[in-house]
Amino acid sequence: MVIVIILARALKVNPDNVATPIAASLGDVTTLSLLAWIADILFRHLELKMFTAQIIIGCYFLILPVFLYMAWSNPHTVEVLQTGWTPVLMAMLISSGGGLILDHAVEMFKGITVFAPVMNGAGGNLVAIQASRMTTYLHAATNSLQGTFPPDDDRVCVLPCSALCGGFSCCGSNQAAPHAGTARLLLCILVPGQLVFVYSICVLEAGVLPTPLFLLGYIIASVAQVVLLLYLCQLLVYWMWSRGADPDNAAIPYLTAIGDLLGTGFLTIAFLLLHFGGDPTIQNLDVHRIMNETVVEFLNHTSFSVNLVATLDT
Numbered sequence: 001m002v003i004v005i006i007l008a009r010a011l012k013v014n015p016d017n018v019a020t021p022i023a024a025s026l027g028d029v030t031t032l033s034l035l036a037w038i039a040d041i042l043f044r045h046l047e048l049k050m051f052t053a054q055i056i057i058g059c060y061f062l063i064l065p066v067f068l069y070m071a072w073s074n075p076h077t078v079e080v081l082q083t084g085w086t087p088v089l090m091a092m093l094i095s096s097g098g099g100l101i102l103d104h105a106v107e108m109f110k111g112i113t114v115f116a117p118v119m120n121g122a123g124g125n126l127v128a129i130q131a132s133r134m135t136t137y138l139h140a141a142t143n144s145l146q147g148t149f150p151p152d153d154d155r156v157c158v159l160p161c162s163a164l165c166g167g168f169s170c171c172g173s174n175q176a177a178p179h180a181g182t183a184r185l186l187l188c189i190l191v192p193g194q195l196v197f198v199y200s201i202c203v204l205e206a207g208v209l210p211t212p213l214f215l216l217g218y219i220i221a222s223v224a225q226v227v228l229l230l231y232l233c234q235l236l237v238y239w240m241w242s243r244g245a246d247p248d249n250a251a252i253p254y255l256t257a258i259g260d261l262l263g264t265g266f267l268t269i270a271f272l273l274l275h276f277g278g279d280p281t282i283q284n285l286d287v288h289r290i291m292n293e294t295v296v297e298f299l300n301h302t303s304f305s306v307n308l309v310a311t312l313d314t
Helices: 001-012 014-045 051-071 080-081 085-108 110-114 116-142 160-165 180-206 212-242 247-276 280-313
Strands: none
Touching: 001 014, 014 051, 014 116, 051 080, 080 085, 080 247, 080 280, 085 110, 085 247, 110 116, 110 180, 110 247, 110 280, 116 180, 116 212, 116 247, 160 180, 160 212, 180 280, 212 247, 247 280
16 A cells, blocks of 8 residues: 555545455455465364464454554554444444344345345445545645634534535535535446446346346436435545544544445345345346355265265275
8 A cells, every 4th residue: 555655646646536345355365365265274273272363352452552553653653442342332233233234135145145245335435435535625625724724614513415416514604615526437437337336246147137127226226325325425534633633543434334334235225126126137136156166065965975985095
């Protein structure tokens, strides 16, 4: 991320527009890769009655005080150490709600699993860009004096039309919100991007083209998710700033977690409505998914049988 930000500045590109989505994407890929690799090693060591996992955890507890002291003594990280725990833990709880919804939705629609990461990832990345830009704007306009606002822009509570369309605030001010243009641009980016993802998933996953009704339902769910996230972003960032907290340390975890919850909920509602409407795309995705699971289960049983025969032969 340090390299990305330095390159962005060297190329005269605003890091707020590229660093946050790249961080989210690299975070997912890196986490899943390391989790799969390390879990495989630890599982094999566990079968061999080795204490690798316990040793690693013990080493963590031994070096934890050292890193706590280093973070506490560094003025650039002490604030994160003091205030960064609550947003992360609360974000984990909120995201768990989305996981529960997805768990129940998978029982009805097998094909929903391939759309949930796309829906949640796109919404989370877009709102993270908005939150990062808004925080940078507040830092630059106030010389990082948290709790103070730029002239004519001290509204914590605004109407949705003000946050998204540059309308009026609920406090009676007729000043347009300075971030409404960016919000509209992000919404315009969302629609073609989601169309590309939907077509790619349907063709690669099931070998079929999505119906216009399926596209309409999915796009409506995606737009509703991002509209709510952008409005919550306006409220949350300005509220945190008014309380003297740095939104960079807390806003994005909350927003991405809420994005997971909203995205999964709206996607499930869209699939339910499309299912009741008899859309064939959902049926094709479910049938293809069930066939894949059946083939994988058959291969697992076949592999077990071959291994068993080979063992008996030996």
